[in-house]
Amino acid sequence: MFVTSNQREPQEGRRRRSDGERSRRAILDAAARMATVEGIDGLSIGHLAQTIGMSKSGLYAHFGSKEELQLATMDIAEEVFDADVIDPAMRAADGLPRVEALAEGFLSHVERGVFPGGCFFASVAAELDTRPGPVRDRVAAFQAGWTELVASALRAAEREGALGPDVNIEQLTFEINAMLGHANAVFLLSGNGDVFGLARRAVRARLERAASG
Amino acid sequence: MFVTSNQREPQEGRRRRSDGERSRRAILDAAARMATVEGIDGLSIGHLAQTIGMSKSGLYAHFGSKEELQLATMDIAEEVFDADVIDPAMRAADGLPRVEALAEGFLSHVERGVFPGGCFFASVAAELDTRPGPVRDRVAAFQAGWTELVASALRAAEREGALGPDVNIEQLTFEINAMLGHANAVFLLSGNGDVFGLARRAVRARLERAASG
Numbered sequence: 274m275f276v277t278s279n280q281r282e283p284q285e286g287r288r289r290r291s292d293g294e295r296s297r298r299a300i301l302d303a304a305a306r307m308a309t310v311e312g313i314d315g316l317s318i319g320h321l322a323q324t325i326g327m328s329k330s331g332l333y334a335h336f337g338s339k340e341e342l343q344l345a346t347m348d349i350a351e352e353v354f355d356a357d358v359i360d361p362a363m364r365a366a367d368g369l370p371r372v373e374a375l376a377e378g379f380l381s382h383v384e385r386g387v388f389p390g391g392c393f394f395a396s397v398a399a400e401l402d403t404r405p406g407p408v409r410d411r412v413a414a415f416q417a418g419w420t421e422l423v424a425s426a427l428r429a430a431e432r433e434g435a436l437g438p439d440v441n442i443e444q445l446t447f448e449i450n451a452m453l454g455h456a457n458a459v460f461l462l463s464g465n466g467d468v469f470g471l472a473r474r475a476v477r478a479r480l481e482r483a484a485s486g
Numbered sequence: 487m488f489v490t491s492n493q494r495e496p497q498e499g500r501r502r503r504s505d506g507e508r509s510r511r512a513i514l515d516a517a518a519r520m521a522t523v524e525g526i527d528g529l530s531i532g533h534l535a536q537t538i539g540m541s542k543s544g545l546y547a548h549f550g551s552k553e554e555l556q557l558a559t560m561d562i563a564e565e566v567f568d569a570d571v572i573d574p575a576m577r578a579a580d581g582l583p584r585v586e587a588l589a590e591g592f593l594s595h596v597e598r599g600v601f602p603g604g605c606f607f608a609s610v611a612a613e614l615d616t617r618p619g620p621v622r623d624r625v626a627a628f629q630a631g632w633t634e635l636v637a638s639a640l641r642a643a644e645r646e647g648a649l650g651p652d653v654n655i656e657q658l659t660f661e662i663n664a665m666l667g668h669a670n671a672v673f674l675l676s677g678n679g680d681v682f683g684l685a686r687r688a689v690r691a692r693l694e695r696a697a698s699g
Contacts, residue, residue, distance in 0.1 A: 310616045312525065390616045395671075399612030402674035403523045403603045413675050447668065447684040454671060455664030458608075461615035462626050471660040482695075 297335050300325060301349040304342065308350070309390025312400045313343050313408060343408045350393040351415065358382050359422070368430040369480060375423055376453060376476045383457045384469050391457045394419075420446060430484075440483045452476050510548050513538060514562040517555065521563075522603025525613045526556050526621060556621045563606040564628065571595050572635070582648050582693060584639040589666060589689045596670045597682050604674045607632075608667060633659060653696045665689050 303325045308316050317339060322329045336342040362374035383391050390396045394415050401409040424446045430436050456472035459465065516538045521529050530552060535542045549555040575587035596604050603609045607628050614622040637659045643649050669685035672678065 312527070312613065314525075315527075396612065398671065398675050399609065400525065402671070416672075416675060444684055444687060447672075447681065448665070448688050450672075451664040451668035451685075451688070452661070454668050455660065458611065458615070458667060459629075459660075459663075462611050462629060468660065471657055472664075474657060475661050475664070 297345075298349070300327070300332065300335060301346055304346040305350040305353065305393060306389055308343075308346055309388040309393050309396045313346065313397045314400060316343055316346065318342060340406075340408065344411065347393075347397070347408070347411050347415075350388070353387065354382070354393065357387055362422075367426055368433055369426075369435050369484065371426040372423060372430065372449065372480065373476075375426065376449060377473070379453045380456055380469050380472055383460060384466065391461045392454075395454060395457050420450060423449060436483050437485060445479070445483055448479055449476055452479075511562070513540070513545065513548060514559055517559040518563045518566065518606060519602055521556075521559055522601040522606050522609045526559065526610045527613060529556055529559065531555060553619075553621065557624065560606075560610070560621070560624050560628075563601070566600065567595070567606065570600055575635075580639055581643040581646055582639075582697065585636060585643065585662070585693065586689075588636055588639065589662060590686070592666045593669055593682050593685055596673060597679065604670045605667075608670050633663060636662060649696050650698060658692070658696055661692055662689055665692075 300321070304316055304321055307321065307324060311320070318332050318336065319329055321342070322332045332342075336345060358375070358378035362371055362378050365371045365374035379392070388396075394412055397408070398412045398416060401412060424442055427436070427440075427442050427445055431440065431442065452472045452475040456468045459468045513534070517529055517534055520534065520537060524533070531545050531549065532542055534555070535545045545555075549558060571588070571591035575584055575591050578584045578587035592605070601609075607625055610621070611625045611629060614625060637655055640649070640653075640655050640658055644653065644655065665685045665688040669681045672681045
């Protein structure tokens with residue numbers, strides 16, 4: 274948070290804070306897009322400064338270190354993902370409609386190219402999965418949160434009798450997420466948009482099977 | 487290939503060639519392991535030299551450039567994967583037994599930690615998917631080859647009447663590969679070995695359903 278150091282010039286302080294916040298957001302939007310292509314570890318202050326045409330010292334005024342920049346970038350990426358995928362799905366009824374909305378929201382998010390490197394968190398997860406630290410922990414927490422969202426909506430479906438008696442929630446969650454993650458991965462490597470249709474059919478068929486028995 | 491420059495000392499030449507080949511292989515084994523953790527783009531000559539305790543000039547004698555090192559590393563990674571996963575599966579009968587052997591071979595390959603960062607090609611694919619060049623093309627070709635192996639065994643199963651009439655080979659291939667890729671991704675991020683059981687059950691159930699209907 275920006276705190277003005279000059280209490281005698283409130284107008285000037287307000288203008289500066291507002292500029293600072295606008296520019297911080299612009300920097301982080303660029304950083305999040307860049308991280309899905311170059312990797313979040315390629316997100317050095319120097320490289321980002323060059324990309325957005327800003328001085329390194331200007332960037333250091335916003336972020337004291339590379340790790341601080343990485344964590345702030347993940348905040349923004351999570352905000353974007355929440356607004357684009359999670360929030361709309363949470364407005365769907367709990368149970369199977371919400372599972373379908375989460376799956377469709379994710380596939381559409383990747384298909385529309387909100388980030389140039391597909392799902393931000395899948396991209397960063399693949400990069401950092403074997404490299405311990407606070408940035409990796411943050412990705413793991415995000416993915417655990419997503420998995421719990423899907424599982425929770427499936428448990429709601431189970432409680433209201435919308436799933437067959439032999440359905441294993443952990444197994445079903447794994448399979449749905451597998452379709453979503455694979456669509457993202459194959460699309461990025463092949464550029465073939467057919468994978469979204471394959472993933473949609475797979476999720477629909479799997480949920481129909483779970484509903485019937 | 488090492489060619490001795492001194493034809494008058496065949497013994498010496500043989501010894502040097504043998505040393506050269508042994509050391510090239512040792513370098514590439516280390517490089518392949520390192521690439522699954524640090525990324526294949528992190529595979530600089532300087533960094534690798536430091537890791538294996540060799541001089542940069544010694545490494546440059548083997549590989550003229552970073553890209554040459556990266557491509558040679560992929561050759562070795564593919565050799566390892568072929569020997570560990572593909573070759574045993576090709577000894578299984580064509581059709582469903584081969585599909586099962588490919589899936590089990592892949593899951594076991596990741597579970598045993600043959601590479602510290604899981605599947606070499608999934609790791610490099612996630613890193614380079616949006617970055618054009620010969621290294622990325624090589625990964626895309628590898629993954630297309632794997633997909634065709636699975637699809638080809640499924641088509642053999644179809645020809646011998648082992649699949650139901652409504653089975654779509656492209657759809658089924660996508661779903662099986664989704665389970666395999668997701669097990670790899672979740673295991674690397676969470677360290678939870680339960681995902682292999684989930685993936686095995688998913689593949690088995692999916693193939694049983696394809697066989698019956």
